[in-house]
Amino acid sequence: QKEVEQDPGPLSVPEGAIVSLNCTYSNSAFQYFMWYRQYSRKGPELLMYTYSSGNKEDGRFTAQVDKSSKYISLFIRDSQPSDSATYLCAIGNYGQNFVFGPGTRLSVLP
């Protein structure tokens, strides 16, 4: 079993839709959860960062962590064509490097 699994997509949605992106992980000791966005032919950039459990909201983006299920989610409300990118989850613990998921490719169609 891979440490971090993520549906690679691609996922296509119409503009304005609510998008749900998910990752599962195997190591219950993980405490730090990040979502990176990567536009085509660019480096990843941090979108959301959550420590331990709970929800975090930033504008149209909400990150959720369910440690009991070892499952994290990123929700995008009112999705825009500019949200079209690959979304990578990164999960880790202090003193250890992050483990990255393979990424989900999202296309938001006008």
Next chain:
Amino acid sequence: NAGVTQTPKFQVLKTGQSMTLQCAQDMNHNSMYWYRQDPGMGLRLIYYSASEGTTDKGEVPNGYNVSRLNKREFSLRLESAAPSQTSVYFCASSELRGLASDEQYFGPGTRLTVT
């Protein structure tokens, strides 16, 4: 403030050739990383430098060497390139020293093809 810069952007090598990928950051960060990204595999850590003067192996170090030249620069060398090293290489940096769990800032990547 350029962030993390990488050179070259593209490179084609023949099997057995060597090359060095250059990375520099201007954010005064302590830690620097080299990753490779392959389809369906996510980002995999090759080497990292938790502080100036130290380097350590990551998940996939075979076939690579690194040098932390100073606090700003971290280079990745392929001594004898193999087709399996065809990938996109990303350099990243983070503020805190060590494998700390803070945000990593990524460069634009180097697309390497080994024929």
